Amino acid sequence: MAHPNSDQNNNSNENKSQAEDFFRAIFGRCNGSFLEIRSFPGPRQYFFAVPSELDKAAALATGLKNNQVYYSAAPRTRREGTTDAVDTIVDLWVDGDEGALPWTSLALTPSVVVDTGNIAGNHYHVHYLLNPPFELKTQADRDKAVTYLRALCVALKGDPKSCDIARILRVPGTFNVKDPGHPRPCQIIELNRDAYYSLDDIRAAITLSLLMRYWARGQRQDLALSLAGYLAKCAAPESEVSDLLARLLSITTDEEPRTRLGALQTSYKRLREGKRVKGYQGLAQYLNEDELQALDSLWQPQKGLRVTIDGVTYLEHNGRLVAQVMRENGPAVKTLASFTIEPKMRITLEGESEMLATVLKADGAEYPNLFRREVWNSKKQFLAALPSVDLQYYGSDKDTQAILAMVTSAELPVRKGSTVLGRNGHLWVLRDAVLSKDGWMENPDLVYIPSEIEFDQRVRYASAENEAGLIKQVIPLLLVLNEGRIIFPVLGWFFATPFVPEIRQRLRHFPILVLWGTHGGGKSSLLSLLWRLFGVESELFSSTETPFTFLRLLSGTSSIPIIIDEFKPFNMKEDETRLLIRFLKRLYDGEIEHRGRPDLSLVAYHLQAPTAIAGEVTPIALESGLVERVIQVNLNPDTLTSDPSYAAAFEALQKLDLQAFAFPYVRWCLGTNVDDLISEARTLLPASLRDIPYRARDNALVMVTGLVALRHFARNYGMEIADEAFREGVIQSVNGLICELFERGAHEEIGLTIFLETLATLAQTGRIRHGIHYTTDDINTRL
Incomplete structure (x- = not known):
C-alpha cells in the first residue's frame, strides 16, 4: 500500500x-x-x-x-x-x-x-x-x-x-x-x-478477548465454567455456547480440550435447568465493571427500564408502562400508561430544580418532552405535563413516584441548561443546536430550555451553498440602503448585538435602537430585513404586548435582537405606554425583574435582550430619561425617495437568503476579541463627543464597535472599506446622533423639535384635523 x-x-x-x-x-x-x-x-x-x-x-x-x-x-x-x-x-x-x-x-x-x-x-x-x-x-x-x-x-x-x-x-x-x-x-x-x-462473529471474538485477559494457569477451569454459567443465565443457544467454549479451550495445550469441553457442556445444561454446579462462582470475580457491562450488552441487552418497590415491579411491557406483582398463580400486571419513557439526559439549571429530557413513545410515535422536578409530585401534575392527548396515564401518586425512580435508574449524561438564546460565554445557543467558533457542536454540554413565548422557534440559521458569495452580495447592498448618516447607526447597532454580554460586562449597559418618523419612511421594512439577516423570520412584536410576554421576550435572549413595532402612544392605553417605557429604561442597564410563584418563591427575569423599537413618535418624547439610553435615527420618506438606488438595494437584499448570513457572522464573532474591536472604535470617535453625557458617549462607542466588526468581517471575505471613507462615515454618523438627541449644531431645542414632529405625525394620520385643531395659509401654520 x-x-x-x-x-x-x-x-x-x-x-x-x-x-x-x-x-x-x-x-x-x-x-x-x-x-x-x-x-x-x-x-x-x-x-x-x-x-x-x-x-x-x-x-x-x-x-x-x-x-x-x-x-x-x-x-x-x-x-x-x-x-x-x-x-x-x-x-x-x-x-x-x-x-x-x-x-x-x-x-x-x-x-x-x-x-x-x-x-x-x-x-x-x-x-x-x-x-x-x-x-x-x-x-x-x-x-x-x-x-x-x-x-x-x-x-x-x-x-x-x-x-x-x-x-x-x-x-x-x-x-x-x-x-x-x-x-x-x-x-x-x-x-x-x-x-x-457477522455480528455473531464480532460478539464471540469480543467475549474471548475479554476472557483471555484473565486466562492464567490455575484458574482456566473456573473461568471457563463461569463463562458457561454466564451464557446459561443469558439463555444463549447451546450450539453457540459449545462453539465459543471450544474456541476458548483450543487455546489451552496442557489438558485435553475435548474432555474439558464435555464437562462444561454438562455444567451449562445443569445451570440452564436451574441446578447447582460445584465450583461455579460467576464472571464478576474476574472481569471489571466495564468488561462486565460490555458482555451484558452483547448477551443480555436490556429491554427497557425496571425498578422494584415494595414487591411491585415497574417496567416497560408491550409498549406500555406497567406494574407487575407476583401472585401464586403467576404475575398480575396493571397498565399504568399507554406509553413508555426513554430518558435522554439530566439538565441542571441555575436556581432551578433538576430536569429530565425524555422521549415518550406510543404506537410508533415519539414525543420529546422535558419534565421538571415538580411534575412528579402528583398524578395531576404529571398528566398536565404530557404533551399529547394520545398519551394516557392511569397510575396513582405513588405510581408516579415509582416511575420517576425507574426513569432515573438509568445512567444519563448531565447537561447544563439555558433559558436564554444567543451568546453564552464562548458558545451560541439556539433551540435545537449549539454553535461554537468552529461550527455546530455535537453533543454539547449546554442545552436550551424552551420558552412559553416560542420566540426560539422563529430563530433559524440557514446554510448557504456559496457562503462567501452570499456575504459578498449582502454587505455592499447594506451600505447603500439609505444615506450613510442614517444607515450606519442602524448597521452599527445590529452588528454589535452578538457582543452584547461582553459589552455589558465592560460598559455596564447596551443602548436601545429607536427608529422613528412619519409613515413611509421604511422603519418596519428595514428592521424586518435586518432581523432576517440575523436569523429571525417573524412578524415584528407589538408595542401592546402583555407584561408577561415582554418579560419573557426581553429576558429570553442575550444577543439575538428583539424588535418592537408601531409605537404610537396616541393609540395605546396609558398603562401600556408606561409599561413599555419602564421596560426600555430597565433594559439599558440589564436590570432584573422578579415575579412570584404560587408556592411563594420568586422567579428572576434578567432584562438583557438587545431591543429596537419603531414608531411614528420617539419614546424620548414621553420620557426624557431615555435620551441617554438610545441610538436614535429619524427616517424620512423624502430621504428614502431621493435616490432610487436605496429602494433597488432593498429589493436586491429581499431576494437573497438572508438567514444564511447569520451563521458565518455569529461564528466569526465567537472567535473575535471584542476588546480589540472596542479599542479600534475608540480611535475613530470624533472630538464632538467630549461634551455629552458619558452614557451617550458609550452608546456611540457601541455603534462604532458594530461598524468596526462589520468592516473586519467584510475584510475576512476579501472586501475592503477604504479607511478615509469609513472614518468619514463614522464621524457623520456620530455627529448625526448627537444632533438627533441633543440638537448640538442645530437651531432649535430638542423639546420643540419633538413637539413639531409629533404634531406633523398627528396631522398626517388624522388625529388632529385642519380647520378644527389648526389652520394654514401661504406662510404660517396656526394651532
Missing part, C-alpha cells in the same frame, strides 16, 4: 488513490446513500453519492490542503450529518488510543487499519467489515449498533467518544495538521478486502 508523502504538496495521485481504495473497501457495497466529507476549520460539509462518486470524494478530501479532513463512518441517507440520517452501518470501528497494535488482542483479522498520524504516534482506526451490513430499521437496531461499538471499544481499549453511528473519522491519504508546522500523514497500514464478519 502506498503511503502519503509527508509533504502535502507532493504525491497527490498516491494520496487520492489511497483514499479511493479505502472508500471502495468500506462503501463499495452501498447503493443510494451518501458519503459525507467534513473539513476543519469550518466545518464545511460535502456529500457524494455512493458508490458512483467515491473517486470525486477521494479527490476532494485529498485536495483540501492544511485542513483536518474526515469522512462519515456510516453512510448517510441524505445530505446531512446527523444521527437520524444514518440507517445502515457497513462496518464496526474503534478509535484506538492505547498505543501499539491494540487489534491483535481480538481473534479476528481487521478489515482495515489506519494510522491517523497523531503527533503522539501509535493512534489507529481499526475497522471490521460486516456481512451483511446492519440495517437500522428501529430504535432498537440503533441501540444495538451502539452496543457493539461500545463493546468493541472496551475490548480494544479505544476511545469511548467514537461509539456513535454519526461518527466522523480521518480520511487515509490526507494529513493530520493539528501541528500545522509538522503535518503527519494519515495512512492505511493494513487492508484485508475479504475480511468480512
